[in-house]
Amino acid sequence: MHRDSEPDRPGTRRSAAWFGLDGKLGFVHRSKLYNQGYSASMFDGRPIIGICNSWSDLAPCNAHLRQVAESVKRGILMAGGVPLEFPTMSLGETLMRPSAMLFRNLMAMDVEESLRANPLDGVVLLGGCDKTVPAQLMGALSVDLPTVMVTGGPMLNGKFRGQDAGSGTHVWKFSEEYRAGRMSRADFGAAEACLSRSSGHCTTMGTASTMACLTEALGLSLPGSAAIPAVDARRHNIAEHAGGRIVAMVEEELTPSSILDRRSFENAIRVNAAIGGSTNAVVHLLAIAGRAEVDVALADFDTLAADIPLLVDLLPSGRFQMEDFAYAGGLPAVIRELGDLLDTGAATVTGRTLGENTADADNWQPDVIRPRANPLREPGGHTAVLRGNLAPDGAVIKVSAASEELLRHTGTALVFDTVEEYHEVADSPDLPVDADTVLVVRNAGPTGYPGMPEIGNLAIPKRLLDAGIRDMVRITDGRMSGTSYGTVVLHVAPESAVGGPLALLRSGDTVTLDVPARRIDMDVPDAELRSRATALAPPGAESGGGYAWLYRRHARQADTGVDFDFLIGRRGHQVPRRHL
Structure with missing residues (x-):
């Protein structure tokens, strides 16, 4: 019943390299599985x-x-x-x-x-x-x-107070309504169990x-x-x-x-x-x-x-x-x-x-799945890839979740080095921000945070919420949840932590977003950018150890998928060497 096998030979079961062997090695592989109640028929090919x-x-x-x-x-x-x-x-x-x-x-x-x-x-x-x-x-x-x-x-x-409510999407909405004083603490708390x-x-x-x-x-x-x-x-x-x-x-x-x-x-x-x-x-x-x-x-x-x-x-x-x-x-x-x-x-x-x-699939609800003749949005209205002097290797924006009036926008940048820094002041009545401001959070990329957190849909500053504003242009080298919405430029590459142009942006600089033209730029002269780059502190030496150290050293940038450089191009199911 058991025989030596060549596991790389076409048509030979890979598992035969374990269970199809005679002698000590096959004995050990098969014997241990008997303690789970399997019979010999498990090993018959x-x-x-x-x-x-x-x-x-x-x-x-x-x-x-x-x-x-x-x-x-x-x-x-x-x-x-x-x-x-x-x-x-x-x-x-x-x-x-x-x-x-x-x-x-x-x-x-x-x-x-x-x-x-x-x-x-x-x-x-x-x-x-x-x-x-x-x-x-x-x-x-x-x-x-x-x-x-x-x-x-x-x-x-999800169901809340007789209405459908969606994971993530309504969390952001409820949170902003609560911060703006339009939703009570009791209602906000009651909603927690209604979405899941x-x-x-x-x-x-x-x-x-x-x-x-x-x-x-x-x-x-x-x-x-x-x-x-x-x-x-x-x-x-x-x-x-x-x-x-x-x-x-x-x-x-x-x-x-x-x-x-x-x-x-x-x-x-x-x-x-x-x-x-x-x-x-x-x-x-x-x-x-x-x-x-x-x-x-x-x-x-x-x-x-x-x-x-x-x-x-x-x-x-x-x-x-x-x-x-x-x-x-x-x-x-x-x-x-x-x-x-x-x-x-x-x-x-x-x-x-x-x-x-x-071939035989039916659309039972054309209001949910629209026919091509009556789409929710015309072609080209989803993910746009932007480039410019802020993102030479690319950035993305989800057009279908953005505000139409903000897809072409010029405003003054308000820059934060960490998302925690922004959270500390987001509710301050003295925050120097208006509806045209472009909020920027950097050091949220693959290696900078590390791990590209979903912070891109930054909470709207409270003073703007109080004024009825529910969207503004936001830019980050991090990500945002797929349940999120808003005019948010994401995955800016290269990230600021490795010296990308986002690291050179300063509060007060003018930023222009032009989604139809697929551009994201800062209005700063090249000579000034070169001067800022010279003064920019070099990336800190990698410290610590463990997995985070490995990640920072080997994770690729957002424009190529953030996989480890040493894991690509290794395809194949070779059988490991025997050791007994």
Whole structure:
């Protein structure tokens, strides 16, 4: 029954390098698993499928994934595979400090090395909260085993005082109303429990929902899986189907590298525009493309989306939420509606093309998923990539969540070196700010903070809130939550901490934002900028140790995805050397 194997030989199960061996080594590998109650049939050549679970009580969006894993196991067993569930680090944006983004690459390393080191023929990834999905994909793509992603699904719509309320988006609104004295402390407190009514991730088109949709658009999850609510029985149904499908993918030797190509990423970028997706998708897709060894650049997020209308009417760019999106038809309806604007011949985990998967998709609620003839916004109204002497390597702005009247704006900069510095004075009646002021927070980039925190949607100064102002131009080298809104320039590259031009900006300088022209500039003469650069203190020597030291030394800039330089271009699922 047991035989020596050559694990790199085509058609040979990778797990045979562990379980197919005679002698001491095979004995040890098999024997230890008997303590879990497995029988010898586990080792008769069945596909061994890993279930990579990011469940954690510390990541509320992922806390229900234990139950989802049981459905995946059922599907694997029914298809003749052997499921082996294992944990990885889990990232929750709501609790982790200083930023969950700081740990995305660490989780990706955890996933990658867990897959490399263990006797797995394929893997089902279970993720939910913002950074877990890209981290798992990054790690899995580097290993290139047959892979299916199952996301945890959104919560049910929030409800507050008889009205729908959305995760994140209404938090920012309620907070500003409370600070302005238009919402009582009792009502503000009562709203806390009303926005999170069930298991699942954010109800709006934030980063979690965006990455679930883009994973489906990439072809790495089953059709229709992104939008189903976490507590809907269909979430477990599709998890079971994913378990069955991964067993078939192992038989077919269908790996991510045989699915993903340039077309896949072009589709994902265009879908991101059509759904009003998060700006965080930019850094995540760039990182995922790097692991897939597919050439994708920051400029693609503007040029490829130029002819894509905004079709999905969801917060923060519209009115509805993910539960409504699911009932309207979810992403398959969007893909079918986009039609020839996508390359529907792209491959997917089903073994069929994107077009074949969605050929029969229906749009049951055209007010939620708009037809192309009646979009929420005309083409070009989503993510814009800006360049100029403030951002020579690029910055992004979510046009669909910005104020139309501020897309061309000139104002005086008010500059803060840290977000904490701004928070200390945001409510001061003496803050020198008016409606035309451009608020700037720097040192919030990949290495400067570190980890690019979601601070970009700075709270409007209280004196402006009291005057009825609800938006103003804000600029940062950090990020903002996908649930946020406002005229916010993000991901300025290179960041200020490495000497980018944002470090040279001073309060009182004139800043011009021109989104139609794709420009972000400071009106400071070149000679003055050179003088300021000469006087600028050099970046401080790297201090401390541990993971933060590693991150600061090796994280790339926002315009290339903020992955570690040493993790790119290592694709392949070689079997580790034997040691007994």
